[in-house]
Amino acid sequence: MLGIETSCDETGAGLVRDGVLLGEGLASSADEHARFGGVVPEVAARAHVSAVVPMVRAAVDAAGVSLSEVDAVAVTAGPGLSPALHVGVAAAKAYAAALDVPLYGVHHLAGHAAVDVLEHGPLPPRCVCLIVSGGHTSLLSLGDLAHDPVEHLGDTVDDAAGEAFDKVARLLGLPYPGGPSVSRAALDGDPAAVAFPRPMTGPRDAVFGFSFSGLKTAVARHVEAAQDAGRALPVADVAASFQMAVVDVLVRKALRACVERGADTLLMVGGVAANRVLRAEMERACADAGITLRVPAPRLCTDNGAMIAALGDLLVRGGVAPAGLATTAVPTVALSGAGVPVPPASGEAAEFPLPVTVAPGAGVPSGGAGAP
Structure with missing residues (x-):
């Protein structure tokens, strides 16, 4: 299975066979976006155009196989930045057509969940999954990724955790990118120095919902107060205190979801799952609660082609039919299952075989139009 990922600023390709990662290639255009303080979609798309073929070649070379041995192709069809997604989908169609093999359009976030299979083997029949990334923060109940619908327990109502890290870094x-920058600055700080709020943890808040916009605003006010008073800003303390506020919320809600759902396994994935403090705190909390924590290696937490190949591999082994060359980019598709439904032609009724299931009181799944 050849997997191609171009949803944001990483161009990834991976080769997987029967749950084993054979080879991968990864390029990033993050440096090109740094001066803008965020990802510019057109800049990302041009970088993907230049990098996608070399990354596929890198994955094939690392695997020690030939391109002609590829049996199927999977590509991120959404969500993500529209210009970036279209590059990957076009490339995947070209490879699938040239090799005369099936093509699967898959959901980016389901790929994040699937990548853990490459390290820790098959997922249990049912587990709670925390997806925490630049554009998404969600608590999910997962079954068989290839066949079962995804149940949203709660989603972010505004800024995702990774987005909040980027904005606080700017403050x-x-x-940029803010996640690694804030984490490095926090190494020398006191996480208890500033009593930042823990958003969406009140008695009237959605139990499994998330919101980090207010926390970002609290940091902004703290910075402004220091500036107005002419005080030097203790950047390390602010960074550490902000980071701990985010981590505390994520750990608290994820553990509660496991307890209330009777789940003995927590899967934590997405770019922010590479944060060392979050990993350490979640590991400690899960150990105390007797819950098995599964987290991919940091290099597999961020966007990559291996995760898309892993998900495509699960679909093939599960006997799921491919979408084929009808696959198209759907930038704002909600997470309902592993595949991205092909939009109907004009006048046809839409078919969504894996509808989103929302837990009572959880609110509407965000889906997310932002960069994963």
């Missing part, structure tokens, strides 16, 4: 004068 503190730290470079």
Whole structure:
């Protein structure tokens, strides 16, 4: 299975056979976006055009196989940045047509969940999954990724955790991308120095919902107060306190979801899952609660082609029919299952065989139009 990922600023390709990662290639255009303080879709798309073929070649070479041995192709069809997604989908169609093999359009976030299979083997029949990334923060109940619908327990109502890290980094004068910058600055800080709020943890809030916009605003006010008073801003303390506020919320809600659902396994995935403090705190909390924590290696948490190949591999082994060359990019598709439904032609009724299931009181799944 050849997997291609181009939803944001990473161009990834991976080769997987029967749950084993054979080879991968990954390029990033993050440096090109740094001066803008965020990803510019057209810049990302041009970078993908230049990198997608070399990354596929890199994956094939690393695997020690030939391109002619590829049996199927999977590609991120959504969600993500529209210009970036279209590059990957076009490339995947070209490879599938040239090799005369099936093509699967898959959901980016389902790929994040599937990548853990490459390290820790098959997922249990049912588990709670925390997806925490630049554009998404969600608590999900997962079954068989290839066949079962995804149940949304709760989603973010505004800023995702990764987005909040980027915005706080800007407030503190730290470079983009914000997650690694804030994490590095926090190493020398006191996580208890500033009593930042823990959003969406009140008695009237959605139990499994998330919101990080207010936390970002609290950091902004703290920075402004220091500036107005002419005080030097303790960047390390602010960074550490903000980071701990985010981590505390994520750990608290994820553990509660496991307890209330009777799940003995928590899967944590997405770019923010590479954060060392989050990993350590979640590991400690899960150990205390007797819950098995599954987290991919940091390099597999961020966007990559291996995760898309892993998901495509699960679909093939599960006997799921491919979408074929009808596959198209759907930038704002909600997470309902592993595949991305092909939009109907004009006048046809839409078919969504894996509808979103929302837990009572959880609210509407965000889906997310932002960059994963």
